[in-house]
Amino acid sequence: MLTRLRAVPRWAWIAVVAIVVVVVAVVTVLVVSSGPDDPGAVTFAAGGATVQAEPTVYCDLMVTDCRTDPGNVATLPLPAGVALDLTVPDAVLATPWQVAFAYLDETGTQQSGRSQVFPPNARGQFRLVLPDPRWRLQRVEVQQFGASQTVTPQGSLFSTRSTWVLTATGPG
Numbered sequence: 772m773l774t775r776l777r778a779v780p781r782w783a784w785i786a787v788v789a790i791v792v793v794v795v796a797v798v799t800v801l802v803v804s805s806g807p808d809d810p811g812a813v814t815f816a817a818g819g820a821t822v823q824a825e826p827t828v829y830c831d832l833m834v835t836d837c838r839t840d841p842g843n844v845a846t847l848p849l850p851a852g853v854a855l856d857l858t859v860p861d862a863v864l865a866t867p868w869q870v871a872f873a874y875l876d877e878t879g880t881q882q883s884g885r886s887q888v889f890p891p892n893a894r895g896q897f898r899l900v901l902p903d904p905r906w907r908l909q910r911v912e913v914q915q916f917g918a919s920q921t922v923t924p925q926g927s928l929f930s931t932r933s934t935w936v937l938t939a940t941g942p943g
Contacts (some may be wrong), residue, residue, distance in 0.1 A: 809838075811860030813913050813935040815845060817853050822846070822937070829933040834917040849939035852904035857897050857937075859913060864895040867916040867929065877905040888916070911937040 808831075812823040824845035830837035849855065859868060870886040886897060899911065917932030 808862070810862035810915065810933055813860065813863070814858040815847055815911070815937045816856045817847050817849055820847050824935045824937060826933045827936050828931075830917060830930075832918050832932070834930040834932050844936045844938055846938050846940045848941045849908040850941065851907040852901075853908070855899040855908060855911060855937075857899070857911070857913060859895050859897075859915075861895075863913070863915045863933070865891055866932070867891060869914050869916070870897055870899060871912045871914055872899060872908060873910040874901055875907045875909060877903065881909065882906075907939065909939050 808829075810826060810829055812825050814821060814823050816822075822845045825840065825843040827841055827843045828837060828839045847855075857870070867888050867890055869888045871883070872885070873881055873883045876882050886899070889897075899908070901908065913935040914931045915933040916929040918929075
C-alpha cells in the first residue's frame with residue numbers, strides 16, 4: 772500500500788491538498804455566514820411622509836437562529852382614510868411575504884386584516900387602502916416567510932422569518 776502511495780505523482784498530491792483546502796474554506800464560509808442576515812429596510816409612505824424601518828425580527832432561512840430589535844418599530848402619522856405605500860428590499864422580494872395590519876373602525880373597535888401572500892419576485896411594492904375612509908390604520912407589519920413549516924389539518928403554515936413594523940402616531 773505504501774509503495775502505491777509513493778508512486779502517485781507529486782502534482783496529484785498538490786491537487787488533492789488544494790481541493791481539501793478549498794472544501795474547508797467553503798465549509799467555513801458557510802458555517803460563519805449561516806446566521807441570519809439583516810435583509811434591509813422596508814420603506815413606508817403615507818400622506819407625504821416617508822420612513823424606513825429596519826426589521827424588528829430577522830432569522831435564518833430555517834427560522835432557527837433569530838435576532839430581535841424591538842427598537843426598530845417605525846412611526847408615521849396615519850390619519851383616517853390615508854393610503855399607505857410600502858416597498859420591500861430585494862431580500863424580501865426574493866421570498867414569499869405578506870402584510871398584516873390592525874385598524875380602528877368607525878366605532879373605535881380594533882379590527883385586523885392581511886394582504887394576500889405575494890410569491891417570490893412577484894412584486895416589491897404594495898398599497899394598503901382600507902375600504903372605509905373613516906377607518907384608521909394603527910399598525911402595519913410586513914412579514915417575510917421562511918422555509919420552516921408546520922403542517923396542520925387546514926394545510927401548511929410557513930414560519931415568519933422576518934418582520935418590519937410601522938405604528939401610527941397622532942390621535943387614535
